[in-house]
Amino acid sequence: MRKLIAFFQRFRVFLFFALLQIISLSVYITFLAFPRFQYLTTANSVTGQIYSWENDLTKHFNLSAENTKLQEENIALRAQLPKSLMKLSNNTVKIKDSLYKQQYEYIAGEVINSTVSNRNNYFTINIGEKHGVKRLMGVFSANGVVGVIHSTSSHFSVVKSVLTKDINIDVTIEPIGLFGLLKWDGKHPARGNIAGISNDLKIPRGSKVLTRGGSGIFPKGLLVGTVDAVYAIEGEAVWDVVINFSEEYRSLQRIYVVRNLMLEEQQKIEEGIPIDKEERQ
Amino acid sequence: MNVAIKIAIRFFLFWIMQVLVFNQLEFGFGIHLMIYPLFIMLLPFDTGIFTLLLLSFGLGILIDAFSNTFGLHTSALVMMAYFRPIIFNLFSQREGYDPLKEPSLFDMGTRWFIFVYGYLLLIHHFWFFLIEIFRFNEILMILQNTILSIIISFIVSLLILTLISKKSKFK
16 A cells, blocks of 8 residues: 555656546547537637637628629529529419428528648537537538538537548539549648549549538538549559649638438438448448 | 736736637648747746646647647647656756746757757647647658648747847846
C-alpha cells in the first residue's frame, strides 16, 4: 500500500497530465463519431450568439457578390414558373393534380462560422431545432452541396461539411450515370475526389457530378462539381477521379437545409434488406 | 501590475484573438495559424506544473468550444505545457532562471527564445496535426502542415510579442 502511494507521489505530474490528455482525446474521438456534449460546440447558445454578432458585422463585406448569386438563382427559378411558360394548347382543363406529392422541403439559413483549412471542417449555421433542423439532414447552397447536419441546439446547428475526412455522400457522374462516394483529401478546399468508379469506362473531363439521392439525405440531381482529371490507381480496378467543387466554400454564406418528408418511409422499407455478413467487409 | 491580473488579461486576450481573428484567416496549403501557445510560453518561470496544465486545459477547452475541434486544441496545448519545464531545463543557464525575468525574447535573448519556443511549437503543432489527420499514409501532409504552420505561427508570435512586451524597462 505504501509503495502504491509512493508511486502516485512520484508520478503525480505525469498521471495528472495523462488524465487531462485522456479527457480531451476521448471528447475528441467520441465527438467525431457522435456529438454528446452540446456545450463544447459552436452550436451552444453562448458561442452561437457571439458568432452571430460577428457575422452581423462581417457579412456585409460580401454583400454584392452574395446578392448576385441569389439573383441568378431567382432567375433560374423564375424561368420554371408557369407564368414564364407559353401555353401551347388551349383545350386543357386544370384539375387538382395528385400525380406529384411534395417530398423535399427546404429551410433557409446563414453560415455564421466556418473553417476550410483544417483536416475536418465544420460550419455553424444560424438555424436549429426550433426551425425544424435535425441531425443527418442534408445542407446545400445555390451552387452545390455543402454537407450534413452533425449536431443541433435550439437555435444553431453544426454542419459536417464536404471538406471532412469521411463525408461519403453518394454521387453520380453524368451523363454516364456511374455511382461513387464523394471524399476529400484535405489538400485544397476547391477540389475533391470520388472513390469507387471502376476503370473500365472512360470519363470525359468536365462531366457533371450530381447527387444520387439514394440515401434520402439529398434530393436527386443537386450539383456537386465537375470532373477535372482522372488518374489510374496502380493495382486497383478503380479510377481516382478529381473534381472541382462548384461551390466556393471559402466565401459561403446562404445555405438551405433539406427536410425529406418521405425519409421514414424509405428507411422502413430498407430495413427489410437482409445484411450479408461477408459483404460488410 | 499584479501578476495574476496580468495573466488573466492575457488569457482572455489570447483566447479572443485566436477565436475571432486568427481562426478566420485562411492561408491555404493546410496552414493553421495558432498563436495561443505563446500564452503558455510567457507564463512566469516559477509557475507550477499543475497550474500550467490546468491553465492550458482551460484555454484549450475554450478555444475548442469556439472552433468546432472538440478537444483537439486542448490535447495539443496540454502536451506542450507538459513539455515546457523539460525544454526549459534543457536550455537553462548554469545559475538557473531568474524568477523576476519573463521567458520572452527581450529578457532571455534571441537564441534562447528561438530554440525553446521553436521546440515547444514543434511539439504542439506536430501533435495537433497528428491527431487531426491520424492516418499513416498521410504522413507527408502532417509534416507539411506542421512545418508551414510553425513558420507562420512563429513570425506572428514575434509580432505579438513586440506589441505586448514593455521593452523600454530593460534598456
